Every structure is written in C-alpha cells, then in structure tokens.
Amino acid sequence: MKNYSAKEIKNIVLIGAPGTGKTTLAEAMAFEGKVIDRRGSIEANNTLSDNTDIEHEYKRSIYSTILFTEFMDRKLNIIDCPGSDDFCGSLFSAFKVGDVGVFLFNAQNGWEVGSEIQARYARLLQKPVIGVVNQLDAEKASFEATVESIRASSRVKPVIVQYPVNQGPEFNAFIDVLLMKMYRFKDNDGHREELEIPAEELEKAQELNKELVEMAAEHDEALMELYFDKGTLTQDDIRSGLKIGVSKREVMPIFCTSGKRDIGTKRLMEFIINVAPGPQKAPAFLSTEGEEITADETAPAVAFVFKSQVEQHIGEITYFRVIRGRIAEGAELVNTRTGNKEKLSQLFAVAGKNRIKVTELMAGDIGCTVKLKGTRTNDTLSAPSAPVTVEPIAFPEPRYRAAIKCKDQADEEKLGKVLNDAKFEDPTILVEYSKELKQTIIQGQGEHHLNILRSRIEKENKLAYEYIAPKIPYRETITKVAQADYRHKKQSGGAGQFGEVHMIIEPYYEGIGEPKNYKVPGKGDMVLNPKTKEEYDLPWGGKLQFYSAIVGGAIDARFMPAILKGIMEKMDEGPLTGSYARDIRVVIYDGKMHPVDSNEISFKLAARNAFKEAFRNAGPKIMEPIYSVEVLVPSEYMGAVMSDLQNRRAMIAGMESDKGFDRLNALVPLAELYRYSTTLSSLTSGSATYSMKFGSYEQVPADVQEKLLKAYTDTDDE
Template identity: 55%
Template sequence: MKVYQSHEIKNIALLGSKGSGKTTLAEAMLYECGVIKRRGNIDSGNTVSDYFPVEKEYGYSVFSTVFYAEFLGKKLNVIDCPGSDDFIGSAITALNVTDTGVIVIDSQYGVEVGTQNIFRYTENLNKPVLFAMNQLDGEKADYDKVIEEMRESFGNKIVKIQYPISCGPSFNAMIDVLKMKMYKWKDEGGEPEILDIPDNEKDKAAELHQQLVEAAAENDETLMEKFFEQGSLSEDEMREGIRKGLITRSIFPVFCVSALRDMGVRRMMEFLGNVVPFVTEMPKPADTAGNEVAPDVNGPTSLYFFKTTVEPHIGEVSYFKVMSGKIHEGEDLQNMNRGSKERIAQMFCVCGQIRTKIEELVAGDIGATVKLKDVRTGNTLNEKGCEYKFDFIKYPDPKFQRAIKPVNEADAEKLSEILTRMHEEDPTWVIEQSKELKQTIVSGQGEFHLRTLKWRIENNDKLQIVYEEPRIPYRETITKAARADYRHKKQSGGAGQFGEVHLIIEPYYEGMPAPDTYRFNNQEYKMNVRDTQTIDLEWGGKLIFVNCIVGGAIEARFLPAILKGLMDRMEQGPLTGSYARDVRVCVYDGKMHPVDSNEISFRLAGRNAFSEAFKNAGPKILEPIYDVEVWVPADKMGDVMSDLQGRRAIIMGMSSEKGFEKIIAKVPLKEMSSYSTALSSITGGRSSFTMKYSSYELVPADVQEKLLKAYEAIQTAE
C-alpha cells in the first residue's frame, strides 16, 4: 500500500443518531472505493463495521470502527461511530482525532435529540461539518421539512449542495447545484446517469446555485471580489470557498443519499476527496504543556493512542494517530504516561477486522498495532528526546449506575481484571470500588451501555454476573447543639482502662463565630478555646475539633485519641451508618486515671460521647441532589414533567432550544436510578439528558423514617 503524505490525508468521523444508517453508508462508501467487492447488511451480520459478536446479537453498533479508503489519489481515514447516546464516548473520541464530521440524518425522522447532541460536540471542538440526508427512499421521507428543522436547529449556515426530485419509494434522482447536473439511478442504484437539469427544475436549481456561490464567496476576499465582478464562480473556485467555509464552520453543506440502494454515495465521496480539508489545513492540537503540535512529517515522532479493542484470535489491538513525525515498523518508543519502552513490531491500516500491513505512517495518519506490552487508551508514545504528551479527550459524566458482583464470590478478582480491561476499551465505563457503599459500582451512559457490558462479560469471558441497585451515599448531620459525657471503665486483672470525656456538638457552617457559652437544662457551660483543628473530610464537609479543656482535666497527649474516636463515628454515622459531616465538637472536660488511662480508653470514650450527643442534636439524613437537564420533543413535555415531579424533582426552569424543549431540574440521586430507561420509554428514545452532582440536602421526614427503619432491620438481622 502507498505511503500517503500529510497533505494527502483526510480524517473523517461518521456520526448521527441511532438508526440513521451510518453503518449502511460506511458499507456503500467502502464498496464505491473498491475496498470490498460486495456490500454487507446489518440483518445478515456481515458488515465491515459491526463485526463484534455483541453487535451482531443486538443489531446495532457498540464500538466505533476505523476504516480507510483510497480515493481520487487521497487517503480518507473514516471512523464510523455508534449512534446510540449510550455509546457517545466513541463519537467524542472520533471527533477529537479526526478533522471533519459527516452527520447522517434519517430524512424520515429529521433532526433528533442524538443529532443535536452530536452537533453540540462538533461545536465545542470547532470541527467542520457536512450533512448526509439519508433514507430519502423511505416511506416517510420529507426533504423540505427536514431542511427546515436543520435551519431551526443549526442556523442559516445550512447550504444545499443537492436536492431530490422526489422523496419516498420513488426517489431515484437529484439535482446537484454545485455541478449543475441531474443524477439519476436505476432501481438497484450504483452508477448514476448524469443528465442536464430538466426545464421544470432549472429556475429552482439556478436559485440554489446562486445561494451556494454566495456562501462560497463569503469565505475568501479574492473570491468575493471576483463574484462581485463576474456574478459567478467556477466549480474549482466554489470548492475552494466551501473548503474555507468548512474550516471556519461558516457553511454546512447538505448531500442527498440512499445508503441502502447506493444512490448519491459516490458523489458525496468525491466531495470528501476534493473539498473537505486535509489534516495540514486544520488548527493544530495542543499537548498538555500548551504547545501547538503541527502534523509535520519532519518533526519528532509522537503517537497518540485513542482506542483499544480485544479481538478474538488476536488479543489487544491498539489504534493510534501519528501526531508528529513518522513511524516505521520495528521502532522503539517511550511511553510518556507509564515510563516504559515499547516496540512497534507491526503496523496496519484497518477496515474493521480487515488489516493491511504497512511499513510507514506519517503525521496526521491513523493506524493500528497489536500486542503492545504496556500501552493504555490515552497514552502518548514518543521517540527519545520528544516531550509531547496529549490528553485532549474529555468524556461526559456517567448517567446510569449499577452495583456489580460475580454470581460466584470466588470470581471477584477475575471480575476486577475484566472490568479494568473493559474501561481501557471504553473509558466511559467507569469502575469504582466504593469503600463507603461496600460495593463495586460500574457507571455508564445508560442502561444499554451497561447491558452491553454484562453481555460481553457473560458471553466473551464466560463469567456470570449480577447487577444490583447501588446503595445511595447518604450523609448524616445535626441541626442543633447537644451535650454528652461518657466514662469508659474496664478492669480485668492487671492494668485496666479508664477515660472520661465531656463534649458539646453543634452544626457547623462556614464563618461561624468561635464557641462561647452554651446552656443545657438550665446549666451554663462556658468554653475557653485553647486550640481548634479543621478536618476537611474526604467525603465532603468538615469536622471542627475544638480543645476547650482547662486545668489539665485531660492531658494533651490523649486529645489525638479522642479525635480518632470522633472520626470513627463520623465514618459510620449513628443513624444509618453513613458518613457524617459539618459538625463542630468542643471537648471541655473529662477525667483521667494515673495508671489506667491510655489511648484506647479515650478513643472509646470520645466515640461513645459523640454518638450519644449526635442522637440528641436533631440528627438529619442528607441525600445527594443532582442538576438534571432534559431535552425533549414538545409533544412529550407534559409526560416528562409529570414523571420528574413523581421523582421528587424541583423544576428550576424551562426553555425552548433549537426545536426541543429543555427542562432544568434538581433531582435526588435515589430517584435517578432507572431514569434513562424511563425517559426512553416515555419518549420513544427521542430524548436525552445530562446529570451532574449539585449538593447534599435534607431528606423529607417520611423518607428519613423509612431509611431509619430499613437500617434498623439490617442491624437486627446482622
């Protein structure tokens, strides 16, 4: 295979909502470029993109698939991304390592929430975008209506390159207003007949051509001047203007295709080959030190590993982008993240599971290698002396959690190894061994995301697992001051144990004044502050430990032991065993024994005094509250609002945003457990949401009562 130079390489992400037809379009693109001799289909499970067993089982894409096409003397690296919002991590990764996004839209359903989400990511990353209007031969296809929706969602930068003569099952022809020709296909698709534009379409085509010329001219002063002088531009000049407009995101071209019948695909490929920017024309990425790194073939060799898969009969396949320089088989590189050395023994250009050996890849190109010793997704490998390190992919917060455990407890270690490997393949699977909840928590983007994980573990790794509801990380605190004292005394033969602690606890808030005087049962307690310690708790909030002891009632050497006793109870609150937070403790008196007092005695005395005071200080349970944003079609707004209110949500605001309604709410984490499934059910999969931790708030009295009873039942059972 030819070694392509940086100015001959284009990197493209194939994006869109679930069901928009990306995998079918990828198949047609590969067929048109001669990479495959026969197009596969999803129903038969023989496409280039969906080749993993789990994808064949579910009938939809789970992983992004890298493929390349040699076309018009250029190399097009394309990453076909899953459409489901549950696998958004793959799309985000692809957008970060490619230069142009092709967003596929199902012309039967138009702009969906998933399309909006994808476009938002292209906006954040400042990537050029073109649209492929697919399934124009579908029963419900409506080109004009979808164009309206696109303009409403994405603005007036939407520019038609093509439009269909008719939509629906009769679709077999379109007008190309860049070429000013009509393309017409036979029923089986494939090679089109290129004809002059019919008389009844000439006026419409001329008007759209003029709009395209104006849009192209706006992106270059020289072209603008020529347009004003001549009133038109040549095809090559239009291409140049469109390319510049793509780079600045001031133009979003729209193409017409039927991927299933291979209509319009080759024409779109010609545009990708001739017009979309090369890697050398795009803004340079920055390394972690903030240095811009140009895709310079003469620069130091630097590879960024963006994807890892484990494939049958091969093992780990690692995908990389050459950020700088060039790489040959057999070269030794330094892993900048792990400090280890790696040899690139073999290199491939890949089309799904088809791998073509190649001896050299240059800056901007994408390739794969196998059986590396110590490389993880997100690692940078450099030649000696090069200090580049890349970390530019930012993933969204998880939205769905489950506790995971093996059916057989003896397999716990094996499960842990599998989960670590899974996270390497897909960083949006987040694994946490929660000391607080005493569970292994796996978090992802939705129920399908975690269901896929389960299927793979059980079918590929032959390990049976179960999912459970994750426990909620409640917090305990107090609402008023309380006093308690406790004497720990134990005598058993030799040296005994003795420690007595008197303390006052109260709720803590930032900026509260130093303790002064308290009154309990008509008795006044005056505090003489000698020392204050502020402990920032790992789980949030603070413990303020105030030494108010006078007259040597307790020696200073026992105060750390008392503090340990308090921390014991802060780590396992008296109400439900949850972490406690935001408490100020004043230790003001106590007693010692000259022989029997020791650290353990004061630790136990402090712990028990704290427990007693806590129960009398108006204890309350706090629950985690999340900021939730939901995007929903207008016709489902009422149902979604009703469901949220049933989840104890507080609606903070509503707005219309680019064709969808947006609801902003604060919702307890407890109520979000299966929200992704419920929302999908309510809206037929046409909605999306994000959630982010906000704060801890008091639970309602009825909820607290249920939690106390549940904890009491567990304690009794144990």
C-alpha cells in the same frame, strides 16, 4: 498500500441518529475505494463495521469502527460511530481525531432527536459538518421535508449541493447543482452516467446553483467582489468559498445518497477530498500546556491514543492518530503519562477487523498497533527527544449508576478483572468498590449501555451478575450545640480499662469564630479556653475541628490522639444511618483517668460513645446528594417529563425552548434518579436525552429522614 502524506489524508466521522445508514454508507465507501470487492449488509452480518457478535445480535452499531478507503490518490480514514446516545463515548473519541463530521439523515424521518444530540456534540467539540440525506430509495422518503427540518433545527446553515430527481423506491438519479450535471445510476454498484440536466429541471437547478454561489461568496471578501463583478463563480471558486464556510461551521452542504444501493457515494467522496479540511488545515491539536501541535511531518513524532480494544487471541489493540512527525515500524516512543518506553513493533492501517500491515504512518494518519505494555485511551506517545502531551478527551459525565451483585460469589474476583477490561475499552464506564456503601458501583451512559455490557460479559466470559439499586451516599451532620460525657470502665482480673471523656459538639461552617462561651442544657454557661486546635478536611467532604480545652491535667495529652481516633471512627460510620458525618466541631473540656487502668483503647471507646450521644442530641440531620439534571425533550412531551420530575422531588431551576426542543434544568436528589433513563425513554418514546452532574449536599425532608432512620438499625458492638 502506499504511505500517504498529511496533504493526501482526510479524517471523517460518520454521525447521525440510529437507523440513518452510517454503516451501510461506510461499506459503500470502502467498496468504491476497492478496500473490499463486494459490499456486505447488516442483515447478513458481514459489514466491515458492526463486526462483533453483540452488534450482529442487535443489528446496530454499538462500538465505533475505524476503516479507510483509497480514492482519487487520497486516503480517507472513516470512523463509523453508533447513533445511540448510550454509546456517545465513541463519538467523543472519534471527534478527537476526526476533522469533519459527515452527518447522515434518514430521508423518511428528517431531523430527529438523535440528530439534535449529535449536532450538540459536534457543536461542543467545534467540528464542521457535511450533511447527507440517505435512504432516498425508501417508500416514504422526502428530500424536501428533510431539508426543511434541517433548516428549522440546525444551527449550521444547510445549502443544497444535490437534489433527487425521482426519490422513492425508483430512486436512481440526482442533480448536482455545483457541477450542474445529472447523475443516473445503472445498477446497485455505483456505476453512473453523467448527463445534461433535463429541461424540466433546469430552472430549479439554476436557482439552487445561484443560492450555492451566494453562500460560497459570503465567506470570502475576494470571492464576494468577484461575484459582484462577474455575476457568478467558477466551480473552483465555489469550492474555495464552501471550504471556508464548512471550516468555520457556518455552512452544511447537503448531498443525496442511498448507501444501500451505492448511489451518490463517489460524488460525496470527491467533495470530501476537495472541500473538507484535512490535517494541515483543520485546527491544530493542543498540548496540556495549551500550545498548538501542527501536522508537521519533519518534526519529532507525537501520536494520540483515542481507542483501546481487547481481542481474543491478539490481546490489546491500540488505535492512534499521528499528530506530528512520522512513525516507522519498530519506533520507540515514550508514554508521557507513565514515562515508560513503548516499542511499536508493527503498524497497521485499519479496515474494521481487517488490518493491513504498513511500514510507516505520517502526520494526520490513523492506524493501530498491538501488544503495548501499559498504554491506554487518552495517552500520548511522543518522541523521547521532544516529549509533549496532547490535551485528553473530556468524556461526558455518567448518567446511570447501579450496584453489581454476582450470582455466584466465587466469581467476584474474575468479574472484577473483566470489568477492568471493559473500562479499558470504554472510558465512559466507571467501576469502583465503595467502602462507604459496601457495594461495587458501576456507572455508564444509560441502562441500555450497562445491559449490553452485561450481555457481552455473560456470553464471552460465562459470568452471571445482576444490577441492583445502589445505596445512596448520604451525609450526617448536626444543627445545634450539645454536650455529652461517657465513662468507659471494664474490670476483668489484672489491669482493667478506664477512661472518661466530656465533650461539647457544634455545627462547623466557614468563617465560624473560635469556641469560647457555651450555654449547655443542665450545665448552664460554660467558658472554655482551648489549648490546642486541629482541623481536618475529611476525605468524603466537609471538615472536623478538634479542640482540647483540658485544664489541670484531667486527661493526659498522650490520650488525645486516641480520643480523636474514637471520634473519627464514629464519623466514618455516622450515628444515624451509618453514613459519613461532616462539618462538626468537637471541644474536649474535661474527663478522668486512672493511674493504672487508663489506656488508649479506653479513651478511644469513651470518646466514640460520648460523640454518638452528643450527636443524637445536637439536632442531627441527614444530607443527600443533589444532582443538576438537564433534559432535552421535544416540546410535546414537556408536560409528562416535568410531572415525572416533580414526583421525584425535583426543583425546577429553569426552562427554555430551542428550535423545537425544550431544555429543562432541575435539581434532583440522587435517590430519585435510579433507572431515570429508562423512564424518560418510555415517557418520550425514546426521543429525549439528559445529562446529570453532582451539585451539592442538601438536607432531606423530615418524612424522608424518618424513613431512613427507621430502616437503619444501629449495630455498634462496643
């Protein structure tokens, strides 16, 4: 195949709710560009997209697929994205390197929750969109109802470029109001005839053409003057106006297709090539320094890695977009994250599982290479002469967490490696061993997301594991001043152990004054003059302040680090539930030592036990993580969703309506969010979505604290 320059390339992302026909349309585009000589089908498991075993099993897209087609002497790079929100990471990656979204709608369903979710992502990432009403050959297809639903729900204004003449099972013709022609299809292979518009359709077509002309003129003053002067615009003028409107995300041209029967595919591709922004007109990529990196073919090369994959028999495959310059086979580039050189010994254009060898890729193009040493998604490969790092993809926060339990403990190490490969391929999967919870915690976008991963691992790696409820990372702290002393004494022949520590503890808060006067039960007023102060930011959040107010050498200064260590050990495994303790001030004011038997272990154990006793007398409280949750739900389900959240101890923080959907913000304890995605899907027939983000630690209610204390048995073995 030929090498394409930046001005000959368009990069599009197919988006839309599940079941809108993205994969089938991608297949038709590849067929029209002669990349394949016959179209596959989802039913026959032979499409370019959806080419993995797990996708064949589920009959739907689970991963994004990169493919291309050649049409009108141009190269169209296509990324077919899954419609399910559980796999939204693919869409974020695709939109990083794609310049325009081709937004599909099922003509039977119109604007769905899936459409709303994907429209939000396109808006968040500031990507222009072209609308496609697909499956117009379906029994209950309604172009008019679909366009009305888009008009009611979309923040980007739709404008009709085509409308069907005979939608439904007989669909084979549409009228194009930009070209003012009717296209009728003779077969299911895209063969069409161009006809004049029938008399009975002419008035409607002229009315829609006038709307299209006005919409195009709106976006350019010169075009507006021309329109006022002549009363109309040429086809080129209309394209020029739409090009501006599309790029500014102010207009969404609407097209008619049946991907399954290859109706309307050619005309959609023609429009994309003529109107959609390409690499030179789309907004430039930004570096981590905020500088623009334009698609200049003569500048030093920069490539951005947006997808990584591990394939049996091949190993790691790295997909990238050339942001600047040109990359030739055998080029050596620097990974700006690791500083290592990477040799791109082979370059490929990608059509699903098919990889076509090329000698060079130019700015704006998308391709892949194999067997790089340490490069992964979000890395930048740059010419050593002018290193620059592209701003990385900001993936959405995880919404679902579970703990992993291997069915056979002997498989744990092997499973760890397999899960690392999964993270390599899908950065929205997070896996880590929590020392605090003593569990391996996996996080993803939803229960279905993690179940698909498990199903794939069980099939491909013969590893069986299950998901269980993860423990909650509670925090422990205190609410009042308390005093305790503890003597550790042990004699067992020879040198013994002896250490005695007296301490006061109190809650720490920002802006607290220095310790001086304390009213201690049983001790009366105590005036302390601290000699030393140490302050620690704890790894798990919060602070520890540690003071020595020892007078008269009651405890030797050399034992203070051991006392601090004993306190830290007990904070690492709090006295109430074994969770981390935080925000505490400790003052050591007295103690005793023995000239022979005192040593570091004695003072460490004395401090640990004194701290535990003081903690329990200092009005201890358990803090729990609270998450900020935003739910987007169709209005009819709002009551059920709100009621469910209140049963989860949620505090409703706000509500607003947004074009047929309600947005609900709530603060919800993490302990109540396990399997929330499943419940929400069940309550709303799969039509709602949510996002969650850590907010703060707050005190648990008294009844919850009582249950937690009862469930935890202190297993300290001193």
